[in-house]
Structures are given as C-alpha cells and as structure tokens.
Amino acid sequence: MALRYPGRDPNRGAVLQRISADIPSGGFRWVLGASGAGKSSLLRLLSLSLKPTSGQLEVLGVSVNRARRAALARLRRRTGTVFQDLRLLGELSVFDNVALRLRLDGLPEDRIELEVTEMLRFVGLGRKLDVRPHSLSGGEQQRVAVARAVVHRPPLLLADEPTGALDEKQAIRLISLFEELNQMGSTVLVATHNEALVRRFGHPALVLERGRLVSHG
Numbered sequence: 001m002a003l004r005y006p007g008r009d010p011n012r013g014a015v016l017q018r019i020s021a022d023i024p025s026g027g028f029r030w031v032l033g034a035s036g037a038g039k040s041s042l043l044r045l046l047s048l049s050l051k052p053t054s055g056q057l058e059v060l061g062v063s064v065n066r067a068r069r070a071a072l073a074r075l076r077r078r079t080g081t082v083f084q085d086l087r088l089l090g091e092l093s094v095f096d097n098v099a100l101r102l103r104l105d106g107l108p109e110d111r112i113e114l115e116v117t118e119m120l121r122f123v124g125l126g127r128k129l130d131v132r133p134h135s136l137s138g139g140e141q142q143r144v145a146v147a148r149a150v151v152h153r154p155p156l157l158l159a160d161e162p163t164g165a166l167d168e169k170q171a172i173r174l175i176s177l178f179e180e181l182n183q184m185g186s187t188v189l190v191a192t193h194n195e196a197l198v199r200r201f202g203h204p205a206l207v208l209e210r211g212r213l214v215s216h217g
C-alpha cells in the first residue's frame with residue numbers, strides 16, 4: 001500500500017511507498033526508522049486515522065478498504081493507541097481519561113473503579129487520579145496515555161514513541177507491560193527511537209527508510 005498526504009508537494013513522492021508486510025496476530029514488532037521515515041504515518045494507517053491512498057490494508061482480519069462504518073467503529077474499539085501527541089482530554093481527570101473507554105464499553109462502574117485504579121497505580125500515578133492532565137509532567141501525561149491505551153486489554157496495541165518523555169526505568173516498566181499484554185495474545189506495534197530498549201527486549205522490527213519498508217523480520 002501507499003500513502004500520500006493531501007496538499008503535500010507532489011514532487012516529494014509518497015510518504016509511504018509500496019509497503020507490503022504481514023504482521024502475525026499476537027506478534028510484537030518495533031517500528032524503526034529515522035525522523036520523517038514514516039513511522040507515525042504507518043501507525044496512523046493501522047489505527048484507521050488515515051486510509052491508504054492505494055493498496056489493501058487488513059487489520060485484525062478486517063479489510064479496511066471494504067469495511068462498513070460500523071465494522072470500522074468496532075475495529076477502533078478493539079485497538080489501543082498511544083498517539084505521539086497523546087490527545088488526553090484536558091477537561092477530564094486522569095481517572096476519567098482512562099475510564100472513558102471502559103464506560104463506552106458499558107462496564108459496571110465498580111469494575112471500572114478497580115481496573116482504572118490498578119492500571120494507574122501500575123504506571124505510578126495512583127496519587128494523581130483526580131488531577132487534570134495539564135498539571136502533570138510530560139512523562140506523567142505519557143503514562144496516562146499508555147494506561148488509557150491498554151486498560152481494556154485491546155487485541156491490537158499501537159504506540160507511537162510511548163517512552164519519549166520517560167526515564168529508563170519507567171520506559172522498561174511500560175514496555176514490560178506491553179509484553180504482558182502481548183503474552184496474553186495482543187498484537188503490539190511500538191514506534192521508537194530508543195535503541196537501548198530495542199536491544200534489551202529483542203523482538204523483530206519493521207524498519208522504514210524514507211517511506212519504504214527496508215526490513216520486516
């Protein structure tokens with residue numbers, strides 16, 4: 001598949017070109033490449049924030065090109081996403097940001113209380129449940145975004161630079177959390193520049209170079 005952003009200078013070529021890969025269900029893949037190589041764009045396609053300009057995309061067995069809106073909405077609910085710009089809801093507390101997805105899924109409030117509190121404790125924010133995201137540090141906000149992405153144990157987790165604002169110990173803790181989710185069956189893709197993390201945890205990588213996939217295994 002290929003991706004062009006509307007309005008981008010046509011002489012600069014497509015942002016993603018001839019991407020062809022099959023990520024097995026239950027796999028863990030790093031998404032690597034220099035700044036501007038197309039990592040975020042690839043994750044935006046997989047999270048259905050964008051559609052490919054050409055080619056076929058299948059996510060969790062659903063053909064994105066052909067799927068109806070209801071099927072795409074179901075697919076979005078089965079995906080957890082950590083966006084590079086986090087996209088926390090500023091008017092909601094930390095607790096409510098993380099609880100939102102579980103509420104949309106109709107979970108009973110006592111169960112939500114339990115799951116959200118446990119998840120926020122795990123990421124070290126057990127004392128910040130009631131504050132608004134803007135009063136947190138960058139690293140704390142990043143951990144809220146991660147908690148929100150994984151709290152419903154999604155079959156697909158997409159994380160774009162989820163550890164950029166964290167120290168090494170916290171980064172290791174979060175990737176370990178992703179590994180746990182992966183061991184329970186979720187497919188996990190993590191875009192990162194952190195080579196130390198990649199070396200430490202192993203796992204195959206999708207490597208992008210100027211919009212092309214140069215390695216995927």
Ligand SMILES: Nc1ncnc2c1ncn2[C@@H]1O[C@H](COP(=O)(O)OP(=O)(O)OP(=O)(O)O)[C@@H](O)[C@H]1O
Pocket residue numbers: 005006008015033034035036037038039040041042
């Ligand atoms: N909304 C957009 N409109 C036009 N061009 C875009 C848009 N978003 C990204 N691009 C371009 O697409 C290319 C790939 O960008 P992308 O953000 O996917 O790279 P990246 O590998 O995630 O980079 P980084 O590591 O810096 O986050 C870049 O040339 C960028 O300028």
